[in-house]
Amino acid sequence: MVGLYETDLTIGEGIFALLGPNGAGKSTLMSMLTTLLEPTRGTARIGGHDVRRDKQQVRALLGYLPQDFGLYPSLSVIETLDYIGLLYNLTDASGRTARIEEAMSRVNLTEVRDRPIAHLSGGMRQRVGLAQALLNEPKLLIVDEPTAGLDPEERIRVRSMLTELGRDRVVILSTHLIEDVAAIADTVAVLHQGRIRFHGRPDEMRATARGRVWEISARGDELAAIRHEYVETALQRDGDRITVRIVADNAETRDARPVEPSMDDAYISLMREGASGA
Amino acid sequence: MAPSCRRDAGATTPGSAGRTSVAALTRFEARIGFSGAGPRLAAAFAAVLGWSVGNAVGSGAGLSALAVGDAACTYLAFVAVFRLAMVASRDTALGTTSVVWSKPQPTERLVLARFAGAYIQMLFLLAAMFVGAALSRLVHSGTASGMEAYAFQFVRAALVLGFASAASYSLALLADTPLAGALVGLYWVVSMAGQEFLAKVYYPYYTQNLAAFTALGVFFVGLAARYHRGARRGASAAALWCRLVPPIGLAAALWLSWVSVRDGHDPLMRESPLMAEMSRQDASMERVAPGFLLPDQHGRQVSLSDTPGRIFVVALLDPHTDEGALLLGRLRGIHRAYGRFGVLPVAVCISNDMGAAATLARGEGVGFPVLTDWGSHHAPKAADASPVAGAYRVTDMPYVAVTDRRRRIRDMVEGISTYDGPRLMQAVLQRLAEESR
Numbered sequence: 001m002v003g004l005y006e007t008d009l010t011i012g013e014g015i016f017a018l019l020g021p022n023g024a025g026k027s028t029l030m031s032m033l034t035t036l037l038e039p040t041r042g043t044a045r046i047g048g049h050d051v052r053r054d055k056q057q058v059r060a061l062l063g064y065l066p067q068d069f070g071l072y073p074s075l076s077v078i079e080t081l082d083y084i085g086l087l088y089n090l091t092d093a094s095g096r097t098a099r100i101e102e103a104m105s106r107v108n109l110t111e112v113r114d115r116p117i118a119h120l121s122g123g124m125r126q127r128v129g130l131a132q133a134l135l136n137e138p139k140l141l142i143v144d145e146p147t148a149g150l151d152p153e154e155r156i157r158v159r160s161m162l163t164e165l166g167r168d169r170v171v172i173l174s175t176h177l178i179e180d181v182a183a184i185a186d187t188v189a190v191l192h193q194g195r196i197r198f199h200g201r202p203d204e205m206r207a208t209a210r211g212r213v214w215e216i217s218a219r220g221d222e223l224a225a226i227r228h229e230y231v232e233t234a235l236q237r238d239g240d241r242i243t244v245r246i247v248a249d250n251a252e253t254r255d256a257r258p259v260e261p262s263m264d265d266a267y268i269s270l271m272r273e274g275a276s277g278a
Numbered sequence: 279m280a281p282s283c284r285r286d287a288g289a290t291t292p293g294s295a296g297r298t299s300v301a302a303l304t305r306f307e308a309r310i311g312f313s314g315a316g317p318r319l320a321a322a323f324a325a326v327l328g329w330s331v332g333n334a335v336g337s338g339a340g341l342s343a344l345a346v347g348d349a350a351c352t353y354l355a356f357v358a359v360f361r362l363a364m365v366a367s368r369d370t371a372l373g374t375t376s377v378v379w380s381k382p383q384p385t386e387r388l389v390l391a392r393f394a395g396a397y398i399q400m401l402f403l404l405a406a407m408f409v410g411a412a413l414s415r416l417v418h419s420g421t422a423s424g425m426e427a428y429a430f431q432f433v434r435a436a437l438v439l440g441f442a443s444a445a446s447y448s449l450a451l452l453a454d455t456p457l458a459g460a461l462v463g464l465y466w467v468v469s470m471a472g473q474e475f476l477a478k479v480y481y482p483y484y485t486q487n488l489a490a491f492t493a494l495g496v497f498f499v500g501l502a503a504r505y506h507r508g509a510r511r512g513a514s515a516a517a518l519w520c521r522l523v524p525p526i527g528l529a530a531a532l533w534l535s536w537v538s539v540r541d542g543h544d545p546l547m548r549e550s551p552l553m554a555e556m557s558r559q560d561a562s563m564e565r566v567a568p569g570f571l572l573p574d575q576h577g578r579q580v581s582l583s584d585t586p587g588r589i590f591v592v593a594l595l596d597p598h599t600d601e602g603a604l605l606l607g608r609l610r611g612i613h614r615a616y617g618r619f620g621v622l623p624v625a626v627c628i629s630n631d632m633g634a635a636a637t638l639a640r641g642e643g644v645g646f647p648v649l650t651d652w653g654s655h656h657a658p659k660a661a662d663a664s665p666v667a668g669a670y671r672v673t674d675m676p677y678v679a680v681t682d683r684r685r686r687i688r689d690m691v692e693g694i695s696t697y698d699g700p701r702l703m704q705a706v707l708q709r710l711a712e713e714s715r
Contacts, residue, residue: 038509057513068373068376086303090298129377224279
């Protein structure tokens with residue numbers, strides 16, 4: 001079974017979002033970039049270093065927030081970061097302490113610095129994960145599904161942190177949430193079934209669906225027929241009628257009106273094309 | 279697949295000039311291990327266990343030290359096997375793999391530091407156990423004599439735990455499952471239950487095997503450092519030490535084991551001609567006592583013919599028993615009272631563990647030779663347990679033969695009479711009455 005097919009991709013400055021459904025191969029790509037997984041073929045270069053050969057150099061360059069990660073539950077936040085600092089070869093104690101303080105301050109953890117990891121909320125743990133990824137002041141920050149499972153407030157907070165971090169480094173954001181991409185990504189690649197379906201700016205992604213997104217105002221009993229005929233991307237109830245948003249090459253026969261595509265429309269359109277082998 | 283990141287950057291940033299030392303990583307690993315209430319509770323249990331086994335008979339701490347050493351090699355070894363297997367599987371259990379192993383720390387350093395940190399924990403438990411035993415001895419006997427025997431047994435137990443820890447940790451790491459560590463626990467159980475069919479060389483907790491098993495432990499850790507997540511190194515070579523340690527450790531373990539077999543005596547493996555010669559002697563009243571050449575508590579070879587003209591009190595005892603310790607105490611009293619009249623006790627320890635005699639002698643503070651019968655082995659009958667015991671036709675331990683000044687056996691005492699009641703003292707006094715000089 002192939003997790004990720006040959007993918008030719010160059011990632012530049014700012015926040016690069018890797019978007020795709022669960023199982024698309026995003027985490028596989030992340031694991032390869034972070035040297036945790038060995039690709040069977042091909043390679044990737046980070047800062048000029050080959051991820052297959054120069055693993056130590058690559059690790060020194062990057063910070064990584066995994067999708068599912070554990071921490072030592074009995075250690076406090078500051079002890080955890082101290083340990084990670086040692087793993088990053090931050091040998092000078094005062095320098096390490098300064099980095100830890102800075103990282104905690106960046107992700108708003110200073111107040112819970114002495115709290116054991118076991119006593120942190122999911123959002124706080126995610127922030128510890130982000131802080132540990134920042135300790136070596138990475139030129140490349142890889143974050144895998146950083147907002148998954150967080151409440152809306154915490155999600156906004158994490159996005160805001162990533163936006164700030166993306167100003168002076170490359171951030172690779174893997175996500176299945178389109179709103180993450182819409183909110184903070186400079187460039188985006190859509191991954192589906194192990195293959196890249198799109199690579200470009202978010203507005204370019206939206207443009208891929210231009211002219212193919214329609215809204216249809218329909219009665220409730222017409223909904224099943226519409227769904228059968230078109231790809232639905234959104235639905236909104238409006239009194240006794242329903243406004244259905246669809247993607248289709250031509251929908252004029254159904255009294256549909258063309259609308260500007262959203263990221264959701266573009267994404268679903270790309271997924272549809274990917275699934276049909278387009 | 280060929281993604282690349284355009285922005286180039288060096289890895290060195292302020293505060294990251296060098297590489298974290300293994301010692302620094304080890305300190306943190308130990309901290310991780312000591313965090314939480316579990317380790318403190320385990321230390322308390324170890325201290326209580328030490329307290330309960332440390333209250334042993336004897337005028338000194340010899341038997342107490344032996345008892346706590348043996349208990350540590352048995353019980354704490356199982357704890358070490360379990361604990362180290364868990365430590366090896368920690369990343370999988372806690373989900374910390376991606377956080378820890380994505381960092382620029384060489385694999386062998388992480389493997390070594392994690393082992394060292396967990397082993398320090400085991401030493402902490404061991405120390406708690408010995409402190410418990412020493413306190414128990416102090417409180418119950420009111421004397422601190424022979425405390426140095428604890429140091430000897432502590433080193434022994436530390437090395438045994440080192441092997442158990444190394445083997446369990448490395449197997450669990452290499453197989454990526456804590457169950458692999460259970461193999462070591464299984465070996466421990468088999469070795470304890472299988473004294474009738476396993477040669478002495480297979481026992482990690484016998485003092486004479488410590489060097490070989492320590493080398494084997496070093497081999498295991500080296501193997502894990504070399505091969506665990508080997509692909510993680512990419513094109514970089516493993517550190518020199520972890521390429522050299524496995525072959526050197528294994529070679530040393532095999533060589534030391536071979537030397538132990540070559541120079542030892544074990545009916546299950548190889549019989550020593552010297553010991554076979556000793557066992558062919560035959561002790562009987564009025565005849566010259568069987569001779570022997572055995573190492574004493576200081577490592578010197580001692581024979582009865584070294585000190586002619588003495589009244590010998592030759593005692594054969596099991597150093598791990600209350601009877602052995604009590605007899606040694608009684609011999610010490612005889613030596614103090616009548617040593618100046620030419621009475622010389624010579625204790626021969628019948629034990630598979632070649633370090634037991636020295637521990638008992640140091641703990642009891644004796645000034646006469648306490649010898650190790652290195653031909654001892656497990657046997658259902660006392661006379662079959664060692665060449666010297668066979669030569670003296672021992673039927674019940676402890677056993678004492680009292681000789682005249684021409685080394686002829688004039689009295690034999692066995693069992694409880696050796697250390698309880700006037701029987702032994704009467705035999706010595708009678709010898710002195712008949713042969714004052």
